[in-house]
Amino acid sequence: MLRSIILFFWDFFKRFLQYIIGTEAICHVIDGSEHRIILALKHDEDVLDLNRMGVNDAAVRRLAAGLKTNRSLQKISMSDCKLTPQGVTIMGKALKENRFLKEINFNYNDIGAQGVGKIAGALRINDCLTSIELSSNKIGADGLKRLAGALKVNKSLQRISLKLNRIGNDGAAMLAAALKGNSSLKMIDLMWNIISDDGAGELAGALQVNHYLEMIDLGNNYISSDGAEKLADSLKANKRLQKLRIWRNNIGSIGAEKFAEALKVNQSLHALYLKGNSIGACGAGKIAEALKVNHFLKEMDLSENKIGNDGVKRIAEALEVNQFLTMIDLGKNNIGPNGMSKLADALKEHPSLERLYLNSNCISTDGSRKLGEVLKTNRVLKLIDLSSNIIFDFGVEKLAEGLKVNQQLESIYLGCNKIRSNGARMLGDSLKVNRSLKSVDLRCNDIGDIGAGELAQALKVNQSLQVMLLMTNNIGDDGASKLAEALKSNQSLQKIASIFQDAVLSSNGNLDDYAEMLIGRLRRCVQKIDLACNDVSIDGAQKLVEVLCYNNTAGFGKDIQLDIDLRYNRIDHNGRKIVENILKTFNTKEGCRVKIMT
Numbered sequence: 079m080l081r082s083i084i085l086f087f088w089d090f091f092k093r094f095l096q097y098i099i100g101t102e103a104i105c106h107v108i109d110g111s112e113h114r115i116i117l118a119l120k121h122d123e124d125v126l127d128l129n130r131m132g133v134n135d136a137a138v139r140r141l142a143a144g145l146k147t148n149r150s151l152q153k154i155s156m157s158d159c160k161l162t163p164q165g166v167t168i169m170g171k172a173l174k175e176n177r178f179l180k181e182i183n184f185n186y187n188d189i190g191a192q193g194v195g196k197i198a199g200a201l202r203i204n205d206c207l208t209s210i211e212l213s214s215n216k217i218g219a220d221g222l223k224r225l226a227g228a229l230k231v232n233k234s235l236q237r238i239s240l241k242l243n244r245i246g247n248d249g250a251a252m253l254a255a256a257l258k259g260n261s262s263l264k265m266i267d268l269m270w271n272i273i274s275d276d277g278a279g280e281l282a283g284a285l286q287v288n289h290y291l292e293m294i295d296l297g298n299n300y301i302s303s304d305g306a307e308k309l310a311d312s313l314k315a316n317k318r319l320q321k322l323r324i325w326r327n328n329i330g331s332i333g334a335e336k337f338a339e340a341l342k343v344n345q346s347l348h349a350l351y352l353k354g355n356s357i358g359a360c361g362a363g364k365i366a367e368a369l370k371v372n373h374f375l376k377e378m379d380l381s382e383n384k385i386g387n388d389g390v391k392r393i394a395e396a397l398e399v400n401q402f403l404t405m406i407d408l409g410k411n412n413i414g415p416n417g418m419s420k421l422a423d424a425l426k427e428h429p430s431l432e433r434l435y436l437n438s439n440c441i442s443t444d445g446s447r448k449l450g451e452v453l454k455t456n457r458v459l460k461l462i463d464l465s466s467n468i469i470f471d472f473g474v475e476k477l478a479e480g481l482k483v484n485q486q487l488e489s490i491y492l493g494c495n496k497i498r499s500n501g502a503r504m505l506g507d508s509l510k511v512n513r514s515l516k517s518v519d520l521r522c523n524d525i526g527d528i529g530a531g532e533l534a535q536a537l538k539v540n541q542s543l544q545v546m547l548l549m550t551n552n553i554g555d556d557g558a559s560k561l562a563e564a565l566k567s568n569q570s571l572q573k574i575a576s577i578f579q580d581a582v583l584s585s586n587g588n589l590d591d592y593a594e595m596l597i598g599r600l601r602r603c604v605q606k607i608d609l610a611c612n613d614v615s616i617d618g619a620q621k622l623v624e625v626l627c628y629n630n631t632a633g634f635g636k637d638i639q640l641d642i643d644l645r646y647n648r649i650d651h652n653g654r655k656i657v658e659n660i661l662k663t664f665n666t667k668e669g670c671r672v673k674i675m676t
Contacts, residue, residue: 111159112137115144122150129183133159135168142172149178157211158186163193170196174203181209185239188214191221198228205234213267214242222249226256233262241269241295250277254284261290269297269325278305285312285319292318297325297351306333313340319347325379326354334361341368341375349377353407362389366396373402381409381435390417397424397431407435409463418445426455434459437491438466446473453480453487460486465493465519471501481508481515488514493521493547502529506536509543517545530557534564 111131118126126141133141133156145151161169166189173179184197194217201207217225222245229235245253250273257263273281278301285291301309306329313319329337334357337350357365362385369375380393390413397403413421418441425431439445446469449462467473474497481487492505502525509515525533530553537543553561 112140115141118151119144119148122148124150124152126151126154128159129155129157131159133161133165135162135164138165138168142168145172145176145179148176151179153181153183154179155183156187157183161187161189161193163189166193167196170200173197173200173207176204177206179207182207183211184215185211185213186215188216190216191218191224194221195224198224201225201228201232201235204232207234209237210235211239212243213239217243217245217249219246219248219252221245223252226252229253229256229263230259232260235262237265238263239267241267241271243271245271245273247274247277247280249273251280254280257281257284257288257291260288263291265293266291267295268299269295271299274300275302275305275308279308282308282312285309286315288316289318293321293323294319295323296327297323297353299327301327301329301333303328303330303332303336305329307336310336310340313337313344313347316344317346321349321351321377322347323349323351324355325351326382329355329357331356331358331361331364333357335364338364338368341365341372344372345374347375349379350375351377351379352383353379354382357383357385359385359389359392361385363392366392369393369396369403370399372400376403377405378403379407381407381411383411385411385413387412387414387417389413391420394420394424397421397428401429404430405433405435406431409435409437409439411439413439413441415440415442415444415448417441419448422448422452425452425459428456429458432458433461435463436467437463441467441469443469443473445469447476450476450478450480453477453484456484457486459484461489461491462487463491465491465495465521467495469495469497471498471504474501474504478504478508481505481512485512485514489517489519490515491519493519493523495523497523497525497529499526499529499532501525503532506532509533509536510539512540513542515543517547518543519545519547520551521547522550525551525553527554527557527560529553531560534560537561537564 111128111133114128114131115126115137117123128137138161141154156169161184166184166187169184173182187193189197189212194212194215197210197212201210212225215221217240221243222240225240229238240253243249245268249271250268253266253268257266268281273296278296278299281294281296282305285294296309301324305327306324309322309324310333313322327333329352333355334352337352341347341350352365355361357380362380362383365378365380369378383389385393385408390408390411393406393408394417397406408421413436418436418439422445425434436449441449441464446464446467449464453459464477469477469492473495474492477490477492481490497505497520501523502520505518505520509518525548529551530548533546533548534557537546548561
């Protein structure tokens with residue numbers, strides 16, 4: 079009783095002050111989430127991000143009151159906000175009345191079965207919400223029962239995320255019953271829900287009669303070959319589902335065979351993700367046979383499946399026939415250099431494959447050389463992931479030669495490959511002539527100051543690169559200085575998007591002296607600056623933020639959206655306060671939002 083009285087007078091006091099001295103002046107005496115809500119409602123923003131802000135009941139009431147008349151908000155994110163049962167009840171009532179909000183995120187709030195019941199009550203009435211996220215909320219089968227009842231009558235919801243809710247087979251059965259009559263849902267995320275073969279069978283039954291669902295995610299559950307068979311049989315009849323993700327279950331080679339049989343007749347599925355299912359070389363062979371006759375599948379994920387050299391040979395044979403796949407993920411399959419050689423032969427002139435993931439496959443120097451030859455003739459590939467393959471500088475040599483000729487590849491991942499300064503030099507030489515690459519990932523190598531200098535010389539010439547990732551490369555002050563000078567003098571920096579959208583130099587030594595140099599010429603196209611895991615002090619952080627917010631040479635105006643990562647540096651509590659105070663005024667400007675992670 080006493081607590082209620084105190085809260086009543088505190089709320090009255092804030093409203094009185096707001097009436098006397100205005101909204102902006104009162105913002106400093108209320109909590110951060112309420113401040114954010116006030117600004118979003120006042121400036122007619124279309125997105126309200128309250129993630130991890132600890133939204134109390136008073137803030138929820140203010141938001142609910144605003145939603146009664148607000149017509150601009152399209153999306154609200156309240157993930158990990160520690161919502162109370164009362165707060166969930168208030169939001170449930172607000173959703174019943176609002177007719178303009180399209181998306182809402184309640185992830186990681188532990189609202190439980192009763193809380194989801196309040197949300198379900200709103201979904202029975204609300205006819206405008208198209209997406210709701212309820213992951214990790216301890217919903218269980220009881221909560222799913224309440225939600226399923228709402229899904230039977232709701233006509234607007236298109237996307238729902240329910241992962242990490244332990245709904246089990248009983249919950250899956252109730253959801254399946256709702257899906258048989260639902261005509262609006264297009265996407266359901268059911269990852270991490272202890273669903274086994276019985277639950278998969280119930281969902282498979284729904285897929286045979288549902289003609290609207292386009293994507294279902296059943297990753298990280300307990301589905302074996304029996305459940306896979308039921309799902310595969312449903313694909314033979316279903317003519318709508320486009321994406322099926324069944325990551326990290328235990329379907330084995332038998333389950334892979336069942337899906338392969340379905341792929342021979344199904345004409346709607348565009349993407350099948352079988353990552354981490356221990357299908358082995360035998361299962362990969364069955365999938366390969368299906369790929370020879372299937373003309374509709376665009377994306378196939380076979381990563382973490384122990385397919386080995388023999389399995390990838392079968393996949394390579396299929397790729398010589400299949401001319402429709404645009405993405406294949408073969409990561410973490412230990413295919414080795416021999417398997418890479420067979421795959422390379424199939425890719426030299428492949429007409430459709432655009433994305434190729436080969437991370438952690440022990441392809442070594444020989445395998446990367448084969449891929450370098452592919453780059454000279456292939457005219458379609460846009461992304462290649464070769465991270466964690468121990469290719470060394472010798473493997474980089476042929477890749478760099480291929481990049482000098484290739485003018486289609488846009489992204490290459492070379493992280494964790496023991497590349498040193500000589501490899502960086504060869505890559506730098508290729509970047510001086512390549513005009514297609516937009517992203518190069520060199521994280522976790524050892525290029526050092528010399529390698530950074532070689533890349534810096536390339537950046538003075540290259541006009542296409544947008545992202546370069548150099549975290550954990552033993553780059554010291556000298557290398558950082560050379561990179562900074564390259565950014566400062568390059569004429570293309572007048573339109574920063576043509577050289578860097580993300581300036582990333584994490585874990586590479588003291589950058590205090592270069593903070594202003596790195597930022598001084600950056601324009602408002604910058605999206606992210608990652609300086610995590612360095613030795614940046616309070617002074618360096620303050621200099622960086624002040625340059626961004628106030629220095630006229632930075633050329634910033636309206637519509638700034640920028641993230642700066644300064645975590646794991648020499649910035650204590652007082653330093654965080656200094657940074658926050660600088661940003662407080664800047665972020666009140668129209669269209670400006672700079673977020674600092676410390």
